[in-house]
Each structure stands twice: as structure tokens, then as C-alpha cells.
Amino acid sequence: NAGVTQTPKFQVLKTGQSMTLQCAQDMNHNSMYWYRQDPGMGLRLIYYSASEGTTDKGEVPNGYNVSRLNKREFSLRLESAAPSQTSVYFCASSEGLAGSLYAKQFFGPGTRLTVL
Amino acid sequence: RKEVEQDPGPFNVPEGATVAFNCTYSNSASQSFFWYRQDCRKEPKLLMSVYSSGNEDGRFTAQLNRASQYISLLIRDSKLSDSATYLCVVNERDSSASKIIFGSGTRLSIRP
Numbered sequence: 001n002a003g004v005t006q007t008p009k010f011q012v013l014k015t016g017q018s019m020t021l022q023c024a025q026d027m028n029h030n031s032m033y034w035y036r037q038d039p040g041m042g043l044r045l046i047y048y049s050a051s052e053g054t055t056d057k058g059e060v061p062n063g064y065n066v067s068r069l070n071k072r073e074f075s076l077r078l079e080s081a082a083p084s085q086t087s088v089y090f091c092a093s094s095e096g097l098a099g100s101l102y103a104k105q106f107f108g109p110g111t112r113l114t115v116l
Numbered sequence: 117r118k119e120v121e122q123d124p125g126p127f128n129v130p131e132g133a134t135v136a137f138n139c140t141y142s143n144s145a146s147q148s149f150f151w152y153r154q155d156c157r158k159e160p161k162l163l164m165s166v167y168s169s170g171n172e173d174g175r176f177t178a179q180l181n182r183a184s185q186y187i188s189l190l191i192r193d194s195k196l197s198d199s200a201t202y203l204c205v206v207n208e209r210d211s212s213a214s215k216i217i218f219g220s221g222t223r224l225s226i227r228p
Contacts, residue, residue, distance in 0.1 A: 033216070040124075042203070042220035043160070050214070058216075090159055097214050103148055103207050105216075107159035 001026055004108035006091050012114045013081045021076040021111050023091030031094045032074035033058075033105065034066060036087040043090065049074055050097045081115045088112050119143065120206050122219035130227055133194050137222045139204030140186045148207040149180055149187050153200040154221065160203055163189075191224075199226045 004025045013019060025032065030051045035043040035058075045058030049068040063085060065077045074093075078085060092105040122139045129135050141149075149166035164171065166178040166187050177190040187204055201221040208215040 035218075040220060043218040045216050048214065048216075056214075097209065103216075104150065104162050104165060105160075105205075106162070109159050 003027065004091055004093055004106055006089075006108035006111050008111060009109065010112045012116065013078075014116050015082060017081050018077065018079050019081065020078075021089055021091075021113075022073070023075065023108055024073045025091075025093040025106070026072065027093060027095075027106065028071070029093035029095050029106075030071070031097045031103075032068065033092040033094075034064070034074070034076045035090045035092065036060065036085075037090060037110075038087050046076065046089075081113075083115045086113060086115045120204060120217045120219040122202075122204055122222045124220060124222060126223040126225050128225045128227060129194060131194060131196060133226075134190065134192045135194055135224065136188060136190045137202055137204075137224075138186050138188050139206075139219050139222075140184075141206045141217075142185070143206070143208055144182075144185060146185075146206045146208050149178075150205040150207075151176075151178055151187075151189050152203040152205060152218075154203055155200050160218075163202070194224075194226050196226050196228065199224055 007022045033048040034046040037043045044060045047066040049055045052071045089111045091108040094105045151163040152160040154160040170179045175192045179188045203221045204219040206217045
């Protein structure tokens with residue numbers, strides 16, 4: 001099992017460019033998440049998907065869109081990148097949704113994004 | 117007040133020492149709690165869930181105090197490999213939405 005995989009590992013964008021971060025999990029988990037991590041800020045939830053076909057905003061959704069393509073895949077899109085979106089992005093998945101003991105999350109290795 | 121607060125550290129302790137961290141949360145309706153560890157430039161990895169009755173996994177013990185709204189992590193007989201940042205996570209859920217809040221982390225450095 002690969003667990004949670006993310007592509008790309010690194011990316012440099014210019015302000016205004018767009019890109020999609022890809023995430024896939026092979027654990028048959030129902031819920032998937034996108035976080036960003038900035039120094040001193042901890043992880044902040046951008047969007048999550050409780051189950052296939054549903055998505056919801058997290059704490060910091062502005063400037064991002066997501067697609068839950070199927071049960072395995074959850075992508076994050078930056079339509080017009082800004083320097084404030086320079087961060088490390090982590091995708092995660094869990095068997096059940098937050099609030100239950102099945103909410104143990106497993107993380108991908110992260111994407112380091114720099115916006116110039 | 118932050119929703120989830122941790123002492124950022126760093127805690128610098130000798131190998132073999134016992135070290136404890138606390139994490140306080142503000143919402144009394146929080147429902148599930150976890151500890152993760154994160155190594156430098158790596159993803160967070162689940163260390164343990166925190167149960168109401170407290171739980172132990174080898175050298176690690178987690179406790180939940182709902183009355184005072186904090187969770188704790190105790191590491192006994194610390195090893196060099198325990199050096200990492202420890203993140204507490206608090207989950208809340210109601211009928212309309214879920215909320216997952218990570219603390220900013222506590223840095224632990226074990227010295228030989």
C-alpha cells in the first residue's frame with residue numbers, strides 16, 4: 001500500500017498562474033482533506049470531503065477550489081496564485097469524519113509551493 | 117484565546133528523561149483528540165488517539181481532562197529518536213460541519 005500520495009513534491013509558480021495539486025489514497029478511506037502549513041501557524045484546513053461527491057470549506061478556503069474526483073482522489077486547485085499561498089500543502093485521508101475515533105488521519109508527503 | 121494552544125518549546129531534555137506536554141482547547145464540545153508527531157520537513161504521523169479513560173502505548177501515555185479542557189502526552193525513558201515536533205489535534209462535529217484544529221506544535225529535542 002502506498003498510503004497517501006501527492007504530486008508534485010515541489011512547485012514554483014509566478015503570481016497569477018494556476019495549478020492543480022493531486023492527491024490519491026489507496027486505503028479505501030471515506031474522508032479526505034487539504035491543509036496548508038506555514039511556519040509558526042500549525043496546519044490549517046483548507047477544504048475537506050466527508051465522502052465521495054461532497055466537499056466543504058475549512059478554515060482558510062479563499063483562493064482555492066477542490067474536486068473529489070472519486071473515492072481515491074481529491075485535488076486542490078489554485079486558480080490565480082498569490083505570494084500569500086506560498087506554503088507546504090498536505091493532503092490527508094481518514095476512514096471516518098472528524099468527531100469520531102475513526103477520524104485518525106494519514107498524511108501524504110506534502111507539496112512545497114513557492115509563488116513568486 | 118486560540119482554540120488549541122500548545123507550549124511551542126523547545127524542550128531540550130537528556131536521553132532517558134521523562135517529559136510531558138499539555139495542550140489546551142477552548143471548545144468544551146470537542147469530541148475527539150489525537151497526538152501526532154512531525155519530523156523536520158516531513159508529514160505529520162499519528163502517534164496516538166486520546167481516550168477519555170487515558171491510554172498508554174509503550175513509553176507514551178495520553179490523558180484527557182475534560183473538566184479543565186486539556187490533553188497531555190507523557191514520554192518516559194526518552195530516546196534520541198523521539199526528537200520531533202508533537203502536534204495535538206482537536207476535532208469538533210455538529211450536524212452541519214466538522215472542524216479539525218491542529219495546535220502549532222511543541223518541539224522536543226533529546227540530547228545524548
